[in-house]
Amino acid sequence: MDIFLQLLVSGVATGGVYALIALGFVLIYKATHIINFATGEFMMIGAYLCYTFLALSGIPIIPTFILVMLCAAVLGFLVERTILRHMLGQPVISIIMVTIGLSSILVGLTEIIWSSQFESFPPLFPRAPLDLGFVLVRSTLAYGFAISMAAVAVFALIFKYAKAGVAMRATAGDQMAAFSMGINVKTMFTFAWALGAIAAALGGVIVGNIGGISPVLGAVGLKIFPVVILGGLDSIGGAVVGGFIIGVLENLAGGYLDPHFGGGVKEVAPFVIMVLILLVKPHGLFGKEDIERL
Amino acid sequence: MRIGDFKETYAADEAVFRTGTVRLWLGLLGLALAVFPFVAGEYLIYMANITGVAVVGAVGLNVLTGFTGQISLGHAAFMGVGAYTSAILTTRLGLPFLLTLPLSGVVAALCGLIVGAPSMRMKGLYLCIATLAAQVILDFTFVHWESMTHGIRGINLPPPSIFGLSLAGGQAFYFVIVTLAALAVTACRNIFRTRVGRAFIAIRDRDISAELMGINLFRYKLYAFGVSSFLAGMAGCLLANLLKVVTPEHFPLQLSIQYLAMIIVGGLGSILGSIFGAIFMTVVPEILRSSLGLLQGLDPQIMRYLFPLQTVIFGLLIVVFLVFEPHGLAEMWRRLKAYFRLWPFEY
């Protein structure tokens, strides 16, 4: 029972982090209908930037966070302006492949700039694990969870109430209609990419702080696909719920099944869960089926 | 300049190679391919063999993704299934190469059908992610089904032979690979001369109206998955017998992406493009490697950048082609031909 609770709690914490990263994906998808396969690489860049400012330049933690978010926004902006802007109206496969190509470029550049050494962050938070009474949670995970949830809340509020957020939602609903209502759709696309990149970069910082950083950190990004598919690609609430489901189930599966398979279950479990759920609900748990027209 | 290309029968108009000139060039190409292993060194033959395997795999992926519009991120895993099938059948049951080759295709095709089955209810991105799941799950299986796959240590294969004739050397195996690649290309080209190929393209272009035109979407999507993974399995079997070893590391997600890159660079929905793409994506990294090798004298550290630089260039190629030449090398080839057809009287 103790083990179960331990796995459950750390699963929830991991799920919170997944939710933040998935949000980075959903924000972009919702506004632009682009599947960003480079979300993991945005994370990785965020983590490396944080490492550079914090460990190599000795900048204090709060300014570092602000700098990371600024840089991520610039990255998202540049990516949208230089690449995705040219892909408007292209078939899905081209858009997917362009983001895959982008992720390859980002991985290569990261290795050239930072080398492919494994690095770890200087301690950001008190080392003592958080005692919930019935279980202990690693401090990096606990703080990571708290920051993720705060960030998710902020993003959700922006999307729901801020003027730009409302415009983004309008764009998501109907691009042409939004355009004719005087919303600058292209600006919205850029805005969405910047926001999505910030969310992913923050997620990367948290993941890097938990497990260290290397150019393969982006591989965690693959796990957001089960998360967002379960939650429905365009639902912020769904991303959060999907994050928790995947976080908890993969942790339980890893904890109980790893001894039988010799490890690695955590990496594959999200996909198995996703396939099982998709077989029952082909549009995920919250996604809605489009009414197709002729 | 070629003019006066008139056809008197519909059969002549429907032929793939429509003029004597084209057939002559094709004959010359065949001759060059036949002579090549006798004049080329071991390294070039090895490169040709790797390229040949890539052609088989890329044509297969193009049928599914380029022609039928179903994006697959699991192509490498299907190649893995073929490779493991051939390795296991060879080492456990001692089956000859000529049997393991088609069997690898069949087993991979069965896996492909299972992965394609959800296409009845899912499409587009959802299906794409389902193929990603197949890649991840099969990858896990290769590593962890120790009793069958020997985990990360992999399986070593004995040199293949056909009717007692050993194919141990690259030269002998070259002929197997080239023949098979030619067969695969011809068969796939043939598909698109019949109703089956037209149905594939119709599904890609507009699946709803395809169904209203009398096409059973599910059946034809499964066909596409079947053909594609069958060829992937055979390519995997060829690769296993070429390298004489199979490990999970040979079939990562990265390889699936590389095959997608081949058909994008070569030309989505073009058989010829699959060949161009396979050659291009195999040869360019080699050129890059050797040119960086030349620079090594200037700065011994430079090889450290080789791998990341390859990654960057790989990504750039995908992006640049998609943005500037979405129809790939095949389209550039077509323009080149159109230019020379009228040359020197362009106007």
Add this chain to the structure above:
Amino acid sequence: MTLLAVDNLTLAFGGLNVLSQVSFTVEPGQIFAIIGPNGAGKTSILNCIGGFYRAQQGRIFFDDQDITNISPDRRAAMGLARTFQNIALFRGMTVLDNIKLGRHAHLKTGLLSSLLYWGAAQREEMELRREVEESIIDFLEIEHIRNQPVASLAYGLQKRVELARALAMRPKVLLMDEPVAGMNAEETEDMARFILDIKEERDVTIVMIEHDMNMIMDISDQVVVVNFGQKIAEGNPRQVQSHPEVVKAYLGEKRER
């Protein structure tokens, strides 16, 4: 004898009622027009007949069979062909391939014989080519564009290619969604002539949605009028034209004083 019967069709998306209890019958050899204001549910009727939408209630009979639960591809094979309001050609194919595709359900080549393209598969393709050339391409006068990709064609020609593809399906009933929308007078006249020829020479029954009242009055045998998802009138063109409900739907209600 009735060829096509729509009985009590009711369709809703979520809470939105698109069609309610629409019924009509089409006799063989008719040109049957469905008219009504935009958004009245006309295209939805065709979509239900073609099988793209599943109605919540009601049945559809075609050729003495209940086809309500039959999949769209099998309905097409039975002889229901369709052209679309917003042209739905396959943009990656040439004109010729688009037309050949229409014959899909009547061809036999399977996957394995297509890989070989030998013997029967090849003969079938050659026979198809000859037939398509002689009975469709010649008829619709589109020889000059047969090898062009459809995406490069002018609008009017695309509409004609779509008709050609539908004819290749060997239809018993041809469902046409606004065949002359967006065409100029000359193109409209051509299309009307083709429609009449198809009806007379090929024994094809035509069900058509159209806004061009002149054409409706000229060529159709029977007209139903729908508004807000309900059938409000039916009859021959003359009867319908003077029907009070129709006048009301098109011109608005006279204000009560």
